[in-house]
Amino acid sequence: MSVDAGRIRAIYRKELREYRRTSTIVATMMALPVGVATFPLLFVLSMPTSAAHTLQGDPLIVLLGIPALVPTTIAAYAVVGERTQGSLEPVLTTAIPGDELLLAKALAALLPSLVVSYGVFALFALITTVFAHPGVAAAVLSWQDVSVQILFTPLLAVLTIWIGIAVSTRTTDVRVAQQLAALAGLPILLVCYLVAFDVIPASIAVAVVLAVVLVVADLLGWRVVSVAFDRERLITSTR
Amino acid sequence: MTTLTKRFGDRVAFEDVSLEVGRGEVFGFLGPNGAGKTTMVRTLGALIAPTSGSATVAGLALTEENAVSIRDRIAVMPETPGLYLRLTVAENLECFAGLYGVRDPHARIAHVLSAVGLTDRAAEPCGKLSKGLRQRVSLARVMLNDAEVVFLDEPTSGLDPEASREVYEIIQGLGDRGVTVFLTTHRLDEAERLCHRVALLNTTLRAVGRPDELRARLFGAGVEIRTRLPLADPAGVFAGLPGVDAWEQQGPTTYLLTVSDASASAPEAVRALVAAGADVLSLTQSRHSLEDVYLSLISGDTEQGEP
Numbered sequence: 067m068s069v070d071a072g073r074i075r076a077i078y079r080k081e082l083r084e085y086r087r088t089s090t091i092v093a094t095m096m097a098l099p100v101g102v103a104t105f106p107l108l109f110v111l112s113m114p115t116s117a118a119h120t121l122q123g124d125p126l127i128v129l130l131g132i133p134a135l136v137p138t139t140i141a142a143y144a145v146v147g148e149r150t151q152g153s154l155e156p157v158l159t160t161a162i163p164g165d166e167l168l169l170a171k172a173l174a175a176l177l178p179s180l181v182v183s184y185g186v187f188a189l190f191a192l193i194t195t196v197f198a199h200p201g202v203a204a205a206v207l208s209w210q211d212v213s214v215q216i217l218f219t220p221l222l223a224v225l226t227i228w229i230g231i232a233v234s235t236r237t238t239d240v241r242v243a244q245q246l247a248a249l250a251g252l253p254i255l256l257v258c259y260l261v262a263f264d265v266i267p268a269s270i271a272v273a274v275v276l277a278v279v280l281v282v283a284d285l286l287g288w289r290v291v292s293v294a295f296d297r298e299r300l301i302t303s304t305r
Numbered sequence: 306m307t308t309l310t311k312r313f314g315d316r317v318a319f320e321d322v323s324l325e326v327g328r329g330e331v332f333g334f335l336g337p338n339g340a341g342k343t344t345m346v347r348t349l350g351a352l353i354a355p356t357s358g359s360a361t362v363a364g365l366a367l368t369e370e371n372a373v374s375i376r377d378r379i380a381v382m383p384e385t386p387g388l389y390l391r392l393t394v395a396e397n398l399e400c401f402a403g404l405y406g407v408r409d410p411h412a413r414i415a416h417v418l419s420a421v422g423l424t425d426r427a428a429e430p431c432g433k434l435s436k437g438l439r440q441r442v443s444l445a446r447v448m449l450n451d452a453e454v455v456f457l458d459e460p461t462s463g464l465d466p467e468a469s470r471e472v473y474e475i476i477q478g479l480g481d482r483g484v485t486v487f488l489t490t491h492r493l494d495e496a497e498r499l500c501h502r503v504a505l506l507n508t509t510l511r512a513v514g515r516p517d518e519l520r521a522r523l524f525g526a527g528v529e530i531r532t533r534l535p536l537a538d539p540a541g542v543f544a545g546l547p548g549v550d551a552w553e554q555q556g557p558t559t560y561l562l563t564v565s566d567a568s569a570s571a572p573e574a575v576r577a578l579v580a581a582g583a584d585v586l587s588l589t590q591s592r593h594s595l596e597d598v599y600l601s602l603i604s605g606d607t608e609q610g611e612p
Contacts, residue, residue, distance in 0.1 A: 076403025080389065080396070087391040152387040156446065159350055159381035160404040161373050298353040302313065302344075 073162045074170040081174030094139045099186040102131040115199040126211045127262040133223035134254040137179040141230025142247035144171040165292035179223045221280035228287030306360035318344035322510045331480040333500030334489040340507045342489035346456045351375040363453045380447035381456040386439045390432030405450035417445040437468030454485045493595045511602045519598045527591035528562045533584035
């Protein structure tokens with residue numbers, strides 16, 4: 067499949083400009099990560115050194131809730147937002163195919179999601195290193211856990227972006243789309259918590275399996291959402 | 306287009322529409338609300354698929370396979386400008402220049418902004434512009450890709466007379482450059498002023514032709530005569546005149562003759578009036594408006610459509 071880089075760049079740049087100037091999106095993207103990161107941070111900071119040896123589960127995994135939730139707020143706006151403000155039809159009158167439009171919007175949603183997710187993780191790591199007991203910091207910030215964080219952040223973000231965009235193409239109200247997309251992201255958050263609290267034991271095998279599942283889901287997401295993107299329905303239907 | 310039809314389930318948007326629009330023509334599509342004009346634009350713009358029938362747009366058959374190529378050759382201005390209100394005028398145009406694959410977008414944007422008189426507003430957010438200015442940005446957008454065919458859906462909807470006049474000038478400029486313009490409107494003065502030919506649509510096509518052709522076809526030619534005093538025997542004056550098909554008195558001293566050829570009948574009428582001793586104040590060729598044509602063809606439908 068060939069895509070036109072110029073058209074994708076045009077939508078990508080436009081989306082980023084809109085994000086920067088939409089205060090509700092910026093505020094939501096800042097508030098959600100704070101809500102997700104506060105509990106594990108307090109947990110880690112309050113742990114005595116002796117607890118580092120008996121630490122079960124992985125509080126760092128909870129931070130993966132950020133790429134599981136943050137992208138939905140902007141991805142869910144992607145199509146229905148343009149539809150409600152009337153700017154979707156002019157775009158659809160151009161030669162851009164649906165799959166290119168969706169890819170451009172997904173890439174635009176991915177960049178701020180990664181910046182926020184990695185940014186909060188870096189801040190978490192910094193505070194843990196400086197303020198937690200050294201033994202606890204070393205146990206929490208092990209290379210395996212940091213690797214999981216680096217690898218799974220984009221994989222989860224891409225999946226939740228496709229979920230958000232899929233919801234966005236099938237709804238007529240921005241708020242409903244954002245709520246539905248957030249709901250759809252909750253199972254991912256649940257899995258993160260189950261791993262964090264050792265209900266699902268973290269192991270390399272589990273990580274590899276989950277990573278493969280996510281890669282496949284990310285690739286399929288583009289195809290599935292592209293097929294569901296019905297130009298005629300988006301223009302003519304009020305449902 | 307040949308017998309082009311679009312239905313949404315049981316609802317017919319338009320049906321069996323057959324007509325041809327020539328290259329470089331400014332063509333008006335008139336009709337009341339709900340007549341199918343916007344759906345026609347969306348169909349010809351390869352945004353939605355026709356239910357049946359066929360059409361050729363910008364030299365390409367209107368098929369799903371050709372949809373992207375057709376959209377590459379045309380430009381569509383929807384009824385609402387649909388601008389990104391948080392972005393500036395230039396940023397809006399920059400986005401669409403990228404979508405159209407315009408080479409040297411900055412020069413092109415400067416050119417179209419100049420064409421619509423918005424050069425000095427390029428850095429302003431579209432959300433701060435008046436409705437008329439937004440409409441001009443929307444027109445600038447359709448000029449970006451040098452389209453062969455431009456579809457304009459109600460381009461002056463909601464604009465005041467001055468803003469409408471500015472939009473007319475831009476549309477006339479498109480026509481002068483040889484762009485085929487397909488204009489939908491329910492403003493008859495707009496169609497009369499801008500369009501070479503018009504079509505009247507109310508789900509089905511009611512008439513196609515130049516405005517003067519439609520007038521002649523529906524009403525024939527007319528000569529209006531005003532005299533200083535009422536004629537004592539108007540039937541005796543007008544009834545036997547060559548080329549006069551009918552006559553009627555429209556006021557105490559005003560008479561309307563229905564004629565086949567006004568230039569031949571008018572001198573005959575003057576001679577007859579002078580012979581009858583009448584003082585002729587004026588003799589003019591009466592002109593039915595496009596509104597008369599529209600109402601004659603459409604108003605009956607409205608009445609039929611009512612429960």
